[in-house]
Amino acid sequence: MSAKPVTLVSDTSSHENASQLEQEHVHDVYDHIAPHFSQTRYKPWPIVSAFLASIPSGWVGLDSGTGNGKYLPLPLDRPGESWTIGLDRSSNLLNFAKSAGGKSREVVLGDAMDCCWRSGAFDYAISIATIHHFSTPERRKWAIQALLRCLSPDHGRALIYVWATRQDELSKRSIPRASPPAHDELPYKVPRSIGKDVFVPWKLTPGAPRGDSKYHQNVNGKDEISSTASQQTRRTDFDRYYHMFDEGELRLLVKEAAADLGIGERAKANETLSGTAKSGTFLEFVQDDWERSNFYIELRLWTI
Amino acid sequence: MVRLITHNLLACHAKNCTQTKGFPLAFNDVRVETKEAEFNADFLKSFYERKIDWDALVGAAKQLGDTSLPLERPEMVDDDFLQLLHHVLLEIHVEEGEMICPNCKHVYKIRDGIPNMLLAEHEIG
Ligand SMILES: [Zn+2]
Numbered sequence: 001m002s003a004k005p006v007t008l009v010s011d012t013s014s015h016e017n018a019s020q021l022e023q024e025h026v027h028d029v030y031d032h033i034a035p036h037f038s039q040t041r042y043k044p045w046p047i048v049s050a051f052l053a054s055i056p057s058g059w060v061g062l063d064s065g066t067g068n069g070k071y072l073p074l075p076l077d078r079p080g081e082s083w084t085i086g087l088d089r090s091s092n093l094l095n096f097a098k099s100a101g102g103k104s105r106e107v108v109l110g111d112a113m114d115c116c117w118r119s120g121a122f123d124y125a126i127s128i129a130t131i132h133h134f135s136t137p138e139r140r141k142w143a144i145q146a147l148l149r150c151l152s153p154d155h156g157r158a159l160i161y162v163w164a165t166r167q168d169e170l171s172k173r174s175i176p177r178a179s180p181p182a183h184d185e186l187p188y189k190v191p192r193s194i195g196k197d198v199f200v201p202w203k204l205t206p207g208a209p210r211g212d213s214k215y216h217q218n219v220n221g222k223d224e225i226s227s228t229a230s231q232q233t234r235r236t237d238f239d240r241y242y243h244m245f246d247e248g249e250l251r252l253l254v255k256e257a258a259a260d261l262g263i264g265e266r267a268k269a270n271e272t273l274s275g276t277a278k279s280g281t282f283l284e285f286v287q288d289d290w291e292r293s294n295f296y297i298e299l300r301l302w303t304i
Numbered sequence: 305m306v307r308l309i310t311h312n313l314l315a316c317h318a319k320n321c322t323q324t325k326g327f328p329l330a331f332n333d334v335r336v337e338t339k340e341a342e343f344n345a346d347f348l349k350s351f352y353e354r355k356i357d358w359d360a361l362v363g364a365a366k367q368l369g370d371t372s373l374p375l376e377r378p379e380m381v382d383d384d385f386l387q388l389l390h391h392v393l394l395e396i397h398v399e400e401g402e403m404i405c406p407n408c409k410h411v412y413k414i415r416d417g418i419p420n421m422l423l424a425e426h427e428i429g
Contacts, residue, residue: 079342
């Protein structure tokens with residue numbers, strides 16, 4: 001991300017609903033900036049690399065919100081021993097992801113809120129810098145539930161990364177202090193006031209590669225060269241929507257997402273010792289931490 | 305790409321459909337390319353033993369014109385069998401075409417090797 005001041009989302013009332021906001025300020029933006037974005041996003045984050053390096057041989061996983069697919073080739077020292085399938089909402093980014101690292105990769109155009117897989121299909125899943133693009137707590141929870149549903153209940157592992165209100169001191173970004181916009185959805189246990197909703201600018205410099213609007217696919221798979229799309233190919237400034245997470249917010253959201261699916265939080269080690277467990281699927285937090293302006297959680301599922 | 309490894313995991317997720325009934329998706333009107341892939345016995349064995357839906361794989365391979373796999377799921381996993389499995393699972397790429405849900409008949413298009421699993425707002429369950 002370029003170091004530009006952040007402006008708060010101040011006028012959500014002009015957006016008919018959350019999905020329209022995300023269409024305009026997430027999906028359309030990524031489709032247009034895809035080549036430029038892809039050029040600047042090639043370095044894997046160390047904690048994500050370490051997680052993928054810890055995946056046993058023979059496992060199959062999902063990268064939900066794969067973008068240009070930079071995590072699909074990992075771990076580099078054991079190619080082909082585990083398989084990560086990439087999912088993203090931007091077909092232009094997937095055109096990069098499908099040959100990430102110079103080899104054919106498996107990629108699927110889809111929404112991270114939907115589970116288009118056999119339930120329990122994957123041994124592991126990663127969701128890196130994706131869930132913060134959903135614009136209501138409900139939609140962020142659905143995205144976590146989609147991850148949990150596609151994981152093997154008896155051993156599935158996941159790593160989730162989101163942008164944090166607690167920013168790195170080295171970050172030149174300045175976060176304006178103001179209350180987030182009011183939403184008017186159903187009652188929700190995660191407090192509305194938690195976190196911050198912001199727009200982050202992306203500027204295409206003159207000569208920067210642009211997304212080819214011919215590739216823009218709508219839900220029917222038809223080419224969509226709308227008048228706005230062709231106008232946008234000339235645009236240089238884009239505002240991406242982010243929900244910046246507060247301390248503890250991601251953990252709360254994961255717990256609630258799991259609870260709705262009948263998955264309680266319980267550490268496996270304690271249970272083995274006490275031996276009083278009822279049967280069921282449980283979730284254990286393995287890591288819950290902050291790193292370089294992001295919160296991340298590693299979890300695993302297990303069954304009795 | 306849509307290779308049969310991915311097809312074996314995908315399921316219909318349209319409104320009023322279920323992941324068990326909406327599986328496996330049926331290929332229709334496809335253009336297929338064959339590309340060599342690196343062989344990895346450990347991965348194939350693990351995927352075969354823990355993940356694969358055998359009938360779905362045999363059926364999908366047949367729809368793509370490959371009938372090399374035995375109809376019955378083999379008990380013996382030898383190197384010859386893994387070579388067959390490797391080819392069917394990882395070397396056949398569906399570049400264009402569609403996948404149709406066996407239950408609700410929803411059509412998922414495949415373009416430039418990318419399956420489009422997006423649903424319109426009213427189709428989301
Ligand atoms: Zn269906």
